[in-house]
Amino acid sequence: MIKRILLFITSGLILTSCLEMNVHYTINPDLTGKVETEYLMPVDPMGFGTKLDDPDGKAKKEIFKMLEEYPAINTWNKIEYEYINDSTDLIIKATGYFDNFNNLKEKGILPYEILKEGKDTYFTFKTYLDSVHIENEKTELKSLEELGISEKDLKDSVRKLKRNFKKGFGMFAMVMSNIEFNTTYEFAGSITTADGKNIGDGSKFSVGLDGMKFQNYMMEELDNDDYYESIVRGASPFDVDTEPSENKEMKRMVLEFLSGEKEDISKIKVEFGKAKFDYKKELKKAKKEWDSWKKKNPKTDGDEKIKKS
Numbered sequence: 113m114i115k116r117i118l119l120f121i122t123s124g125l126i127l128t129s130c131l132e133m134n135v136h137y138t139i140n141p142d143l144t145g146k147v148e149t150e151y152l153m154p155v156d157p158m159g160f161g162t163k164l165d166d167p168d169g170k171a172k173k174e175i176f177k178m179l180e181e182y183p184a185i186n187t188w189n190k191i192e193y194e195y196i197n198d199s200t201d202l203i204i205k206a207t208g209y210f211d212n213f214n215n216l217k218e219k220g221i222l223p224y225e226i227l228k229e230g231k232d233t234y235f236t237f238k239t240y241l242d243s244v245h246i247e248n249e250k251t252e253l254k255s256l257e258e259l260g261i262s263e264k265d266l267k268d269s270v271r272k273l274k275r276n277f278k279k280g281f282g283m284f285a286m287v288m289s290n291i292e293f294n295t296t297y298e299f300a301g302s303i304t305t306a307d308g309k310n311i312g313d314g315s316k317f318s319v320g321l322d323g324m325k326f327q328n329y330m331m332e333e334l335d336n337d338d339y340y341e342s343i344v345r346g347a348s349p350f351d352v353d354t355e356p357s358e359n360k361e362m363k364r365m366v367l368e369f370l371s372g373e374k375e376d377i378s379k380i381k382v383e384f385g386k387a388k389f390d391y392k393k394e395l396k397k398a399k400k401e402w403d404s405w406k407k408k409n410p411k412t413d414g415d416e417k418i419k420k421s
Contacts, residue, residue, distance in 0.1 A: 131201070132151070132293075133150075133151050133294070134149070135148070135149050135150075136149075138298045138300075138389065141301065141387060144211055144213075145213055148205075149178060152202070154202075155170070171195075183221070184215045184221055185208035187208065187399050188207065192204070193205070211391075233384065235303070236379040259345065266344060269340075270344060273340045274340045278334050292320070294319070296316055296317070299384065300315075301383050301384035301385040303380050303381065303382050304381050305380065
């Protein structure tokens with residue numbers, strides 16, 4: 113239950129106070145490339161105020177937070193920010209460069225990687241999917257006699273625990289329901305499904321998160337009495353014994369969330385052609401801009417102050 117939720121949350125989803133996140137990856141034949149990011153967020157996530165003593169400091173703080181979410185990328189440029197909607201919302205943008213797309217998976221940014229199978233090249237999360245499993249270690253659950261409680265006490269405990277879990281995760285799910293998260297992958301070449309069907313516009317495709325669907329999914333996952341009973345009887349929330357057959361179910365759900373509803377994007381065949389851009393040329397220019405930006409904008413730990421409007 114909760115393991116499944118955490119699995120999905122950590123499979124590439126960046127958790128921030130953003131309302132909208134748009135990320136665009138461009139991948140060259142030698143696996144070099146760039147990522148263009150654009151985040152939209154409220155100035156005050158709690159909605160208590162919108163006026164800032166230091167709007168520039170607020171923007172730069174959020175920019176640093178965004179850049180830290182891409183540990184495999186060391187060079188950035190085109191760093192911009194803009195306050196909109198009477199300064200109630202903030203947009204931050206940046207473009208980063210990577211020397212090998214597969215390093216993004218190694219650093220935990222994405223589940224995807226580019227692999228060779230014979231003469232063919234695939235964009236896939238097969239390795240990630242194969243790593244999805246349940247630890248089937250036996251957890252000795254205590255009997256009601258050992259716990260010194262009655263059947264009624266057990267049911268009461270399950271009901272209370274279930275209510276508390278739903279309150280906590282339910283609030284998070286409500287927040288997630290308002291988020292729009294879109295990632296686009298663009299290749300220097302053509303793409304099809306493994307069996308030759310068209311994908312996207314032929315060279316790029318997008319993956320989006322349906323916030324409302326995610327909210328409904330989470331609430332359904334939090335509605336299993338057996339899970340809470342196992343916790344009451346001695347299992348930790350992350351050590352609840354499960355059947356080995358659940359491995360297949362977990363993989364099915366990972367596929368569902370990482371794949372589109374209309375097309376299977378778990379394994380995409382890529383036929384690379386000419387590079388989309390001159391990586392070395394752009395990187396050289398970006399490094400100069402990045403070094404200059406860092407000197408002008410040293411990172412600080414100070415928080416910006418928000419005035420109540």
